[in-house]
Amino acid sequence: MGSFMANLILASVRMASPLIFLSLAELYSQRAGLVNIGIEGIAAIGSLTGFLISLITGNPFLGVLAGALAGIAVNMIFAYATISLCAEQIVYGMAINIFAPALAAFIYRVYFGSGSELVQAGLMGTLKSMLGIKSNNFLVNLFLDQTPMVYLAYILIILTAIYFTRTKSGLNYKAVGEYPKAAATLGINVIGIKYLSCVICGALAGIGGAYLTTCYSKTYVDGNVAGRGFIALAAVIFGRWSSAGVLIACLFFGFCDALQIRLQLVNNTLPYQFFQMIPYVATIVVLALIGAKKAGPKSSGQPYRKEER
Amino acid sequence: MNRKLIAMVVTGAMIASMAPTFTAHADDTRTVAMICDSSISDGGWGMACYNAMIDAAEKTGWETMYSDSIAQSAYYDTIVSYCDLDVDMIYAPGNQYTDAVLQAAEEYPDIAFALLNGGADTPEKAVNGNVSSLLPNATQIGWIAGALAGLMSESGTIAFIGGMELDTTLAKYAGYGEAAAFVAEENGKTISVLDPVYSGDFSASDKGLEFAKAMMDQGADVFFGDASAVDSGARQAIDEANEANGAIKVYDIAQPADLLGQNDCVIGSQVTDNSVLIELSMKAVEEGTFGGETLYGTLQNGVLSAGELNKDVVPEDVQAKYAEYIQQMVDGTFMGGAAETEAE
Amino acid sequence: MKNKDFGALVIVPVLSIIVSFLIGCIIIAALGASPADAMRYLWKGAFGNVRNLGTTFSRSTPLIFTTLCACFAYRCGVFNLGGEGQFIIGSILACYIATKSPLTGVPAILLCAVAGAAGGGLWAAIAGLLKVYRGQNEMIITIMLNYVATLLMGVVYTNWLRDGSVPQTVAVPDQTRLPSFLGLRATIAFPVAIIAGIVIFYFLFYTSPGFQLRAVGLNMTAAKVNGFNVKRYLLMSFVVSGAIAGLGGALELLGTQLRLINGFGAGYGFDGVAMALIASLHPLAGILVAIFFAALRVGSTTMQTATGVPTSVSDIIQALVIVFTVAGMAMVKLPEFKSRFARKARMEA
Helix, strand or coil: CHHHHHHHHHHHHHHHHHHHHHHHHHHHHHHCCCCCCCHHHHHHHHHHHHHHHHHHHCCHHHHHHHHHHHHHHHHHHHHHHHHHCCCCHHHHHHHHHHHHHHHHHHHHHHHHCCCCCCCCCCCCCCHHHHHCCCCCCHHHHHHHCCCHHHHHHHHHHHHHHHHHHHCHHHHHHHHHHHCHHHHHHCCCCHHHHHHHHHHHHHHHHHHHHHHHHHHHCCCCCCCCCCCHHHHHHHHHHHCCCCHHHHHHHHHHHHHHHHHHHHHHHHCCCCCHHHHHCHHHHHHHHHHHHHCCCCCCCCCCCCCCCCCCC | CHHHHHHHHHHHHHHHHHCCCCCCCCCCCCEEEEECCCCCCCCCHHHHHHHHHHHHHHHHCCEEEEECCCCHHHHHHHHHHHHHCCCCEEEEECHHHHHHHHHHHHHCCCCEEEEECCCCCHHHHCCCCCEEEEEECHHHHHHHHHHHHHHHCCCCEEEEEECCCCHHHHHHHHHHHHHHHHHHHHCCCCCEECCCEECCCCCCHHHHHHHHHHHHHCCCCEEEEECCHHHHHHHHHHHHHHHHHCCCCCEEEECCCCCECCECCEEEEEEECHHHHHHHHHHHHHHCCCCCCEEEECCCCCCEEECCCCCCCCCHHHHHHHHHHHHHHHHCCHHHHCCCCCCC | CHHHHHHHHHHHHHHHHHHHHHHHHHHHHHCCCCHHHHHHHHHHHHHCCHHHHHHHHHHHHHHHHHHHHHHHHHHCCCCCCCHHHHHHHHHHHHHHHHHHCCCCHHHHHHHHHHHHHHHHHHHHHHHHHHHHHHCCCHHHHHHHHHHHHHHHHHHHHHHHCEECCEEEECCCCHHHCCCECCCCCCECHHHHHHHHHHHHHHHHHHCHHHHHHHHHHHCHHHHHHCCCCHHHHHHHHHHHHHHHHHHHHHHHHHHHHCCCECCCCCCHHHHHHHHHHHCCCCHHHHHHHHHHHHHHHHHHHHHHHHHCCCHHHHHHHHHHHHHHHHHHHHHHHCCCHHHHHHHHHHHHC
16 A cells, blocks of 8 residues: 555656746746646647657657757747737637647648557656666655756746745736736836747746657657646646645645556546546545635736837 | 648648658549548557458458548448548448448448447347448457466466446456366466456446556456457556566467557456458458358457467466367367357 | 728638639649639539539538627627537437437427527527526637537437447437439428528618617627617527527438437537628628538548548638638728727717
8 A cells, every 4th residue: 555655646746846836937928917728739739749859869858859849839829919919819819729739730641641650759867867866765756867958847836936926026926917007107027028928928838748759659640638727727727826735736736647547447437538527526526615715817908008108 | 810720730740741741542443442441550459440440451452441530420421421422341340330321321222331249139139131241259258368367477366457238248257267267277277357347338447547557556466358449548557567577477468469468467468350250351341242141250260369478477388288278179078069159 | 871881801711712713722832733724623523413403502501500609699799619519419300300200201300400500599598597697708608518518419329219239329310311403413401491580680681680789799788778678689699609500400400410320410519600700790791701611521521532632621721711710801991990990989979
């Protein structure tokens, strides 16, 4: 049973990692007042780009970098439409969710033509393998048997917390999401910060997608983001727009997912789909329980127009 | 914004130019068209079915066409648009196409429809008698993998990962378990098979990875599966575990093509050569005898076989024993000549 | 003013479609195929003969329902992204009634339709109640409910209503199937969908509750000030939009699919949202847009089989239409903004 718990925890952390990137992407976007439900799509492009570049160069780190750049490129469409054209954010996020995966599927299809070989790219090594440690101790596995991207995820959580609560720039950034007009009168470049938020969001969502193909699974399949972008959206709300909260939410979802897989193995009387429902039902139940104290950025989802004075 | 998009598209187009050009088929030769809901490069089912068609076509000189990754709502439309192009045969690998095939077969009586893994009773449902079922024997498939699992398992626990709860999947699982238990007992071991798990699809390799990790935690040391890309995820997890242990201690038996060498953990493959069945169907079309029958694929007629074993991992005496069991299966004496249940 | 608006609402989507097709042609040319051939087969596949036309209508029917579902909800300011889940729940109930109840024929069809609508409405009501009483974000709840509904359907076709050896439900009996529409492949679900669109159009634009519902959607605060029961309208918009999708699911099952199977209904919810937006949330325009997209899909199948150009090219074209239209709509609204804002400010003051 001890090993069951240990493996459950390891699996939870493993499954939470891509969610952390995607949730942070959403957090940065919403903190600047932009609700971006398109990160599911951005992650799809990031995932494909990461896979292709990692395959071509043989370097997963370049894959992640390329995933970030691709994420930024796609999110700039969202940025231009929602910030400059004041398009409805939810609507445009939807558009990105339809456009980006179609593009990813198309590029994959065209690049690999009608070849029918399974293409596998190399994965990023873990710190444990880089250091050549052989121990299989639980703590060693938990803290050392992780790819550099996992450490990056947790470092980003800490940096984000510091940025939003301890720095002047972070407070300005938050002000854009709360009271953009007031922020503008204080001399804050509201439009600039909104674009910046889209760059950060695109990069993180692209990395989150690339994580799936450079650190998690060796193969790319269409639809491999599998709703993680939407779970991330829920994680931001669940985590009450704070980076610590987001981390807890991601670990919670990772845990639910890891648990349902193990429950399927133990129980064979209930149809397996009921276990697969666990992460989604848990999301609904948790959100229903915590209710909505208006903790989100106040101008979230609303277009900002300079002329609006 | 338009400019940005165009730039992206042009980039895509440049990538595209590396790909082979697509061509329409000429009219003077016979043509077979395959439809598939998964990708033909999934390293599993789609790939094996596509390659089988290519192999059969090479032998018979037919031309091939295919559409893959098609949505459920487009099965019928895709089949019909091939029918409108006057192809000679539609090749639909999977029983999920049964409804679409039967409907199209009714509307196009002159076209042959080969349904792989369809029901044994499907051909008689076709009013025009132009549908044949190609049915690899799922129990024998399970046996081929199970005998090797029974010989190789040291922990006494073996695992099976399924894609969907198809009856063929259940039959493979049953055959796998009974063969492993039988072989183990003959060699003084006991084997238990973990309950089957299902990913619910054939594409989520990350689910395969997590399943395999969880099942290894439960002591499983031989894996067999029926889930295409999901299996490749499982193999990745097994490779990682072996690497961490510094030795190949957990094994995977691949299917439906010989995948030896694709991953280190693959010790052997259960091979289903559907090209034999497709070739038979093509010949029948050429001779005008196609339709209304169920063609079974078995060890006896060469559709099923055991692939190469990994000689570095499987000891020589085990190789010999395994070959013996496979011979017994071919001779019909395996497990004391247990009645071969015809699984659908 | 009104006319100018209308012009933009038509011109922008049409321009977007033209540009998207041009890009599609460039891609096709880059693939080494002839764009002219591809376009010809695309057209032929969608409208080339009576049967293909029927197929296009048939494929458009579920899309029309989910488009109407999105139109209705968004008119009330509710982001119901759960059309897919509601569609599926409707089809599950219809499947039970069609295969398990002693009823057959018209009574069974009517009961299926009512149950499908009720089921879709109740499924959406979960999200509605959570939004109205717990202040929850309806987008996330409806998306999560989509996953739950899809998995529930999985239980139904792999376990509860399984058809022997195959993970699919037993087929709807012959007597309970929807009759064909004018002898085409489309069933009477197609005219029903169009009638539903007309009814919704009439309700939204020519009745007092419809006006109040739109008022809530345009400005919730102002509606509250005016004494409208905002909560009731929000809930109603969830339930009615869910019912529309649920009805669509029931009719799709009885008319076209005849059984639940893996992949049933996948993507229809989000498709509906996108199409509703291209149609500027106008129900009648939504019908046209849904038919247009169905034609693209049906046609692209023929295009792929005949020319080898993959259907993903058509997916890209569809996605580009959405990307361009939504951006374009926002753009044409920009210069008018000032006057509009002034008007709203006056109203609020």
